[in-house]
Amino acid sequence: MFTEYRIDRSSRITWVCRNWDESTTRNGATRLTSASVIGRRLWDFVSGRDTREYLEALFHWSRGHDVPLHIAYRCDMPDEERYYRMSVCSTGPDEVGVSHRLLQRIAAPDPPQFSSHDGQESSARCSVCCRYKIGDTWVDPYRTGQHMRMSGPFTVCGECRNTALETIRLSLSADISKRQGPHSP
Numbered sequence: 001m002f003t004e005y006r007i008d009r010s011s012r013i014t015w016v017c018r019n020w021d022e023s024t025t026r027n028g029a030t031r032l033t034s035a036s037v038i039g040r041r042l043w044d045f046v047s048g049r050d051t052r053e054y055l056e057a058l059f060h061w062s063r064g065h066d067v068p069l070h071i072a073y074r075c076d077m078p079d080e081e082r083y084y085r086m087s088v089c090s091t092g093p094d095e096v097g098v099s100h101r102l103l104q105r106i107a108a109p110d111p112p113q114f115s116s117h118d119g120q121e122s123s124a125r126c127s128v129c130c131r132y133k134i135g136d137t138w139v140d141p142y143r144t145g146q147h148m149r150m151s152g153p154f155t156v157c158g159e160c161r162n163t164a165l166e167t168i169r170l171s172l173s174a175d176i177s178k179r180q181g182p183h184s185p
Protein backbone atom coordinates (compact mmCIF):
# COMPACT_ATOMS: atom_id res chain seq x y z
CA MET A 1 0.00 0.00 0.00
CA PHE A 2 1.47 3.35 -1.07
CA THR A 3 -0.01 6.83 -0.80
CA GLU A 4 1.44 10.24 -1.46
CA TYR A 5 0.39 13.84 -1.10
CA ARG A 6 2.03 17.23 -1.50
CA ILE A 7 1.76 20.34 0.62
CA ASP A 8 2.63 23.96 -0.03
CA ARG A 9 4.52 26.33 2.26
CA SER A 10 1.48 26.87 4.46
CA SER A 11 1.00 23.08 4.74
CA ARG A 12 -2.06 23.17 2.54
CA ILE A 13 -2.61 19.94 0.59
CA THR A 14 -2.14 20.67 -3.11
CA TRP A 15 -2.10 17.22 -4.67
CA VAL A 16 -2.80 13.56 -3.78
CA CYS A 17 -1.84 10.38 -5.64
CA ARG A 18 -4.24 8.66 -8.03
CA ASN A 19 -4.96 5.72 -5.70
CA TRP A 20 -5.76 8.03 -2.75
CA ASP A 21 -9.50 7.34 -2.63
CA GLU A 22 -8.99 3.60 -2.98
CA SER A 23 -6.46 3.57 -0.11
CA THR A 24 -8.49 5.69 2.29
CA THR A 25 -11.58 3.58 1.62
CA ARG A 26 -9.62 0.40 2.32
CA ASN A 27 -8.39 1.88 5.62
CA GLY A 28 -11.90 2.83 6.64
CA ALA A 29 -11.26 6.59 6.28
CA THR A 30 -14.05 6.99 3.73
CA ARG A 31 -14.63 10.66 4.57
CA LEU A 32 -11.06 11.64 3.62
CA THR A 33 -11.66 11.61 -0.13
CA SER A 34 -9.23 13.41 -2.43
CA ALA A 35 -11.90 16.03 -3.18
CA SER A 36 -12.39 16.74 0.52
CA VAL A 37 -8.70 17.00 1.51
CA ILE A 38 -7.21 19.00 -1.39
CA GLY A 39 -7.04 22.65 -0.37
CA ARG A 40 -7.28 21.86 3.36
CA ARG A 41 -4.40 22.35 5.76
CA LEU A 42 -2.71 19.14 6.84
CA TRP A 43 -3.11 20.18 10.48
CA ASP A 44 -6.86 19.65 10.22
CA PHE A 45 -6.04 15.93 10.17
CA VAL A 46 -3.20 15.74 12.73
CA SER A 47 -3.87 15.21 16.43
CA GLY A 48 -1.68 16.82 19.07
CA ARG A 49 0.53 19.90 19.11
CA ASP A 50 3.72 17.86 19.62
CA THR A 51 2.94 15.71 16.58
CA ARG A 52 2.39 18.81 14.51
CA GLU A 53 5.68 20.35 15.65
CA TYR A 54 7.48 17.09 14.90
CA LEU A 55 6.10 17.01 11.34
CA GLU A 56 6.72 20.74 10.82
CA ALA A 57 10.39 20.19 11.71
CA LEU A 58 10.68 17.40 9.11
CA PHE A 59 8.92 19.48 6.43
CA HIS A 60 10.99 22.55 7.25
CA TRP A 61 14.21 20.58 6.92
CA SER A 62 13.09 19.03 3.62
CA ARG A 63 12.35 22.43 2.09
CA GLY A 64 15.99 23.40 2.40
CA HIS A 65 17.67 20.17 1.33
CA ASP A 66 17.79 17.95 -1.68
CA VAL A 67 17.72 14.49 -0.10
CA PRO A 68 14.64 12.67 1.23
CA LEU A 69 14.03 11.88 4.88
CA HIS A 70 12.75 8.39 5.67
CA ILE A 71 10.99 7.86 8.99
CA ALA A 72 9.67 4.53 10.24
CA TYR A 73 6.39 4.67 12.13
CA ARG A 74 3.45 2.54 13.21
CA CYS A 75 -0.24 2.98 12.60
CA ASP A 76 -1.94 -0.10 14.03
CA MET A 77 -5.33 -1.56 13.34
CA PRO A 78 -7.27 -3.07 16.26
CA ASP A 79 -6.17 -6.60 15.36
CA GLU A 80 -2.75 -6.06 13.80
CA GLU A 81 0.45 -4.05 14.06
CA ARG A 82 1.17 -2.06 10.93
CA TYR A 83 4.66 -0.78 10.15
CA TYR A 84 5.05 2.05 7.66
CA ARG A 85 7.74 4.25 6.20
CA MET A 86 7.10 7.93 5.67
CA SER A 87 9.31 9.70 3.14
CA VAL A 88 9.49 13.46 2.98
CA CYS A 89 11.23 15.29 0.14
CA SER A 90 11.19 18.62 -1.63
CA THR A 91 9.16 18.40 -4.86
CA GLY A 92 9.34 22.06 -5.87
CA PRO A 93 10.42 25.51 -4.67
CA ASP A 94 7.51 25.78 -2.24
CA GLU A 95 6.32 22.21 -2.11
CA VAL A 96 7.03 19.10 -0.08
CA GLY A 97 5.96 15.58 -1.05
CA VAL A 98 5.03 13.13 1.70
CA SER A 99 4.60 9.43 0.96
CA HIS A 100 3.56 6.53 3.15
CA ARG A 101 4.44 2.94 2.35
CA LEU A 102 3.10 -0.05 4.29
CA LEU A 103 6.09 -2.31 5.03
CA GLN A 104 4.79 -5.00 7.34
CA ARG A 105 1.62 -6.25 9.00
CA ILE A 106 1.74 -8.49 12.05
CA ALA A 107 -1.53 -10.06 13.11
CA ALA A 108 -2.10 -9.97 16.86
CA PRO A 109 -3.43 -13.34 18.04
CA ASP A 110 -4.69 -11.77 21.27
CA PRO A 111 -5.01 -8.04 20.48
CA PRO A 112 -5.30 -5.47 23.26
CA GLN A 113 -8.68 -3.84 23.71
CA PHE A 114 -9.00 -0.07 23.39
CA SER A 115 -11.87 1.59 25.17
CA SER A 116 -12.82 5.09 26.27
CA HIS A 117 -13.90 3.98 29.75
CA ASP A 118 -12.08 0.79 30.63
CA GLY A 119 -8.49 -0.46 30.97
CA GLN A 120 -5.07 0.92 31.87
CA GLU A 121 -4.95 4.70 31.88
CA SER A 122 -2.01 6.41 30.18
CA SER A 123 -0.82 10.01 30.25
CA ALA A 124 0.13 10.21 26.53
CA ARG A 125 0.32 8.30 23.27
CA CYS A 126 3.20 8.49 20.79
CA SER A 127 1.98 9.27 17.27
CA VAL A 128 5.09 7.68 15.75
CA CYS A 129 5.65 4.36 17.54
CA CYS A 130 2.07 3.93 18.87
CA ARG A 131 3.28 3.30 22.42
CA TYR A 132 1.43 4.50 25.50
CA LYS A 133 3.01 6.27 28.46
CA ILE A 134 2.25 4.64 31.77
CA GLY A 135 4.05 6.37 34.64
CA ASP A 136 7.56 6.99 33.28
CA THR A 137 7.53 4.07 30.87
CA TRP A 138 6.40 3.81 27.26
CA VAL A 139 4.67 0.50 26.63
CA ASP A 140 3.47 -1.31 23.53
CA PRO A 141 0.08 -2.85 24.38
CA TYR A 142 0.46 -5.34 21.50
CA ARG A 143 3.47 -6.73 23.38
CA THR A 144 2.24 -6.43 26.95
CA GLY A 145 -1.37 -7.42 26.20
CA GLN A 146 -2.59 -4.55 28.38
CA HIS A 147 -6.07 -3.27 27.67
CA MET A 148 -5.86 0.47 27.23
CA ARG A 149 -8.19 3.25 28.13
CA MET A 150 -8.05 5.88 25.36
CA SER A 151 -6.79 8.77 27.45
CA GLY A 152 -3.99 11.31 27.25
CA PRO A 153 -2.94 13.46 24.29
CA PHE A 154 -0.96 12.45 21.22
CA THR A 155 2.71 13.36 21.50
CA VAL A 156 6.09 12.10 20.25
CA CYS A 157 8.17 10.07 22.70
CA GLY A 158 11.84 10.86 23.37
CA GLU A 159 13.03 7.79 21.49
CA CYS A 160 11.15 8.78 18.33
CA ARG A 161 12.40 12.38 18.58
CA ASN A 162 15.99 11.14 18.85
CA THR A 163 15.50 8.79 15.89
CA ALA A 164 14.22 11.72 13.80
CA LEU A 165 17.19 13.89 14.80
CA GLU A 166 19.57 11.09 13.86
CA THR A 167 17.77 10.67 10.51
CA ILE A 168 18.14 14.40 9.84
CA ARG A 169 21.82 14.26 10.81
CA LEU A 170 22.50 11.37 8.38
CA SER A 171 20.50 13.07 5.60
CA LEU A 172 22.45 16.28 6.15
CA SER A 173 25.70 14.36 5.63
CA ALA A 174 24.26 12.82 2.46
CA ASP A 175 23.17 16.25 1.23
CA ILE A 176 26.60 17.77 1.88
CA SER A 177 28.29 14.89 0.00
CA LYS A 178 25.85 15.33 -2.88
CA ARG A 179 26.52 19.07 -3.13
CA GLN A 180 30.27 18.56 -3.01
CA GLY A 181 30.05 16.15 -5.92
CA PRO A 182 32.08 13.03 -6.74
CA HIS A 183 35.43 14.84 -7.16
CA SER A 184 35.64 16.32 -3.68
CA PRO A 185 37.74 14.56 -1.08
Ligand SMILES: [Zn+2]
Pocket residue numbers: 126127128129130131156157158159160
Ligand atom coordinates in the same frame (compact mmCIF):
# COMPACT_ATOMS: atom_id res chain seq x y z
ZN1 LIG B 1 7.51 6.93 19.97
